[in-house]
Amino acid sequence: MDIGAKLKAIREERGMSQRELAAKAGLTNGTISLIEANRTSPSVASLKSLLDAIPISMAAFFSTLEDSETPKVFYRAHEFTEITPGGDGAVSLRQLGKAEHHALQVLHETYPPGADTGPEAIAHDGEEAGIVVRGCIEVTVDGQTSNLQAGDGYLFDSRLPHRFRNISDQTCEVVSACTPPTF
Amino acid sequence: MDIGAKLKAIREERGMSQRELAAKAGLTNGTISLIEANRTSPSVASLKSLLDAIPISMAAFFSTLEDSETPKVFYRAHEFTEITPGGDGAVSLRQLGKAEHHALQVLHETYPPGADTGPEAIAHDGEEAGIVVRGCIEVTVDGQTSNLQAGDGYLFDSRLPHRFRNISDQTCEVVSACTPPTF
DNA sequence: TCATAGCGTTTAATATAATTGTCAATTGCC
DNA sequence: GGCAATTGACAATTATATTAAACGCTATGA
Numbered sequence: 001m002d003i004g005a006k007l008k009a010i011r012e013e014r015g016m017s018q019r020e021l022a023a024k025a026g027l028t029n030g031t032i033s034l035i036e037a038n039r040t041s042p043s044v045a046s047l048k049s050l051l052d053a054i055p056i057s058m059a060a061f062f063s064t065l066e067d068s069e070t071p072k073v074f075y076r077a078h079e080f081t082e083i084t085p086g087g088d089g090a091v092s093l094r095q096l097g098k099a100e101h102h103a104l105q106v107l108h109e110t111y112p113p114g115a116d117t118g119p120e121a122i123a124h125d126g127e128e129a130g131i132v133v134r135g136c137i138e139v140t141v142d143g144q145t146s147n148l149q150a151g152d153g154y155l156f157d158s159r160l161p162h163r164f165r166n167i168s169d170q171t172c173e174v175v176s177a178c179t180p181p182t183f
Numbered sequence: 184m185d186i187g188a189k190l191k192a193i194r195e196e197r198g199m200s201q202r203e204l205a206a207k208a209g210l211t212n213g214t215i216s217l218i219e220a221n222r223t224s225p226s227v228a229s230l231k232s233l234l235d236a237i238p239i240s241m242a243a244f245f246s247t248l249e250d251s252e253t254p255k256v257f258y259r260a261h262e263f264t265e266i267t268p269g270g271d272g273a274v275s276l277r278q279l280g281k282a283e284h285h286a287l288q289v290l291h292e293t294y295p296p297g298a299d300t301g302p303e304a305i306a307h308d309g310e311e312a313g314i315v316v317r318g319c320i321e322v323t324v325d326g327q328t329s330n331l332q333a334g335d336g337y338l339f340d341s342r343l344p345h346r347f348r349n350i351s352d353q354t355c356e357v358v359s360a361c362t363p364p365t366f
Numbered sequence: 367t368c369a370t371a372g373c374g375t376t377t378a379a380t381a382t383a384a385t386t387g388t389c390a391a392t393t394g395c396c
Numbered sequence: 397g398g399c400a401a402t403t404g405a406c407a408a409t410t411a412t413a414t415t416a417a418a419c420g421c422t423a424t425g426a
Contacts, residue, residue: 003227018374024265031414033375040413043383044186045224053264055281059249062241081236082207100238200403214384216405223383226413 003047004038006065010054011036024053080108091115091164105181109174111137111166128162129155130176137172138165158182186230187221189248193237194219207236263291274298274347288364292357294320294349311345312338313359320355321348341365 011021011032018029018036026049034040035050042050051061080094092110099105109130131153138147142160147167156162158178166172194204194215201212201219209232217223218233225233234244263277275293282288292313314336321330325343330350339345341361349355 001227001231017372019372028415029374030376030416034413037375041226041228043224043226043413044184044230046414047227048184052281055283057249058245059242062245066240066242098235098238201405202403211385212404213386213406217383220405226383229384 001065001069002038003042003065004036006061006068007032007050008036010056010061014054016054021050021053025049083107091117099181103180105178107176107178109164109176111135111164111172111174113166113169113171115164115166115172117162117164126158126178126180126182127155128158128176128178129153130174133173133175135166135170135172136168137174138167139163140165184248184252185221186225186248187219189244190215190233191219193239193244197237199237204233204236208232266290274300282364286363288361290359290361292347292359294318294347294355294357296349296352296354298347298349298355300347307341307365309341309361309363309365310338311341311359311361312336313357316356316358318349318353318355319351320357321350322346323348 011018018032022029022032025046027046031040031042031046032050035042035046047061048058051058075096080096081098083093083095091112094108094110096106096108107130132148132150134150136147136149138145139154140163141154141156142162146154148154164174194201201215205212205215208229210229214223214225214229215233218225218229230244231241234241258279263279264281266276266278274295277291277293279289279291315331315333317333319330319332321328322337323346324337324339325345329337331337347357
């Protein structure tokens with residue numbers, strides 16, 4: 001979100017100086033300098049003042065800004081979004097990117113000892129697959145049960161009832177994929 | 184800009200609690216409480232975190248928010264936008280509302296003693312008119328000159344060259360209108 | 367050449383947003 | 397009813413944005 005560059009571009013396009021814009025917006029030139037350098041994240045109120053003074057609507061500003069963003073490709077571990085159902089110390093599901101914008105949903109799943117997704121009644125189209133990368137886990141799909149070790153994997157139709165249980169005394173990690181994404 | 188209500192509406196629509204949303208967004212429930220009560224104006228960064236966690240784009244958020252706003256009708260004195268040309272201690276032009284969204288532009292003009300708009304070469308379509316509310320001012324339009332007192336007024340075609348000078352020792356105030364607006 | 371005015375940046379002080387810990391009110395569950 | 401869990405709100409602290417006043421720079425003109 002390069003707000004600074006965007007603001008600077010619009011401001012210069014209209015031939016305004018930082019001081020000029022600041023005066024119209026009721027802020028100071030120093031503030032604009034910091035915002036344009038992305039050294040501070042303005043409050044919504046401040047940004048609105050600036051855009052009103054230009055003038056341009058918030059919607060238009062963010063619309064062109066978000067459109068011009070290059071699609072994000074690489075994600076650091078801490079950038080995954082936590083979509084853990086319970087939120088407590090049970091299963092942890094960490095999603096890669098914003099699945100709602102893509103056709104593919106990839107999760108990094110962590111099952112502490114004793115973790116259990118329960119006999120979910122989830123029923124959605126598409127397919128699910130995953131590979132165990134650490135520990136082992138018991139997977140049940142439509143009646144079939146198997147104990148998968150690190151390196152093993154699974155692949156099934158998402159409409160079938162399925163359940164994951166870590167019956168070992170060691171944390172288990174799985175990388176799974178799902179298409180189309182489900183929420 | 185009722186950001187608080189809008190955020191609360193979207194959050195509740197998705198059945199999330201403040202704490203739930205806060206956890207996903209990496210903020211605290213207290214912050215969300217304050218934002219929803221409009222007791223604080225969140226930073227753009229904070230708002231983006233919240234909207235990403237919902238998820239909804241900034242553009243979409245402000246688009247629906249700004250669309251649903253009822254048109255502003257009343258303006259306090261301090262809400263006028265300063266469109267003074269020079270910016271210095273000369274003439275002060277204070278515009279009522281956002282003229283670019285309307286067909287009518289109304290200004291509250293202040294001419295300190297000695298103020299002079301100079302023989303502007305402005306040439307745009309439309310008409311201009313005004314009424315002196317305090318002090319007096321010398322107005323020249325296309326060669327004709329007149330000294331207007333409080334209560335007097337003027338009305339002319341905007342394409343004619345015009346000039347305003349305060350040759351008295353008292354500040355002069357004028358309320359003027361212009362259509363269509365010019366920038 | 368010196369002054370003047372405009373520009374964007376930086377820094378210390380101040381105002382404001384965000385966190386932390388706690389609270390009363392509500393809900394669900396024996 | 398009574399307990400536990402969850403919710404949204406609040407006061408005090410901490411973190412951060414914003415201000416006000418400086419700085420260095422460039423251009424312009426006497």
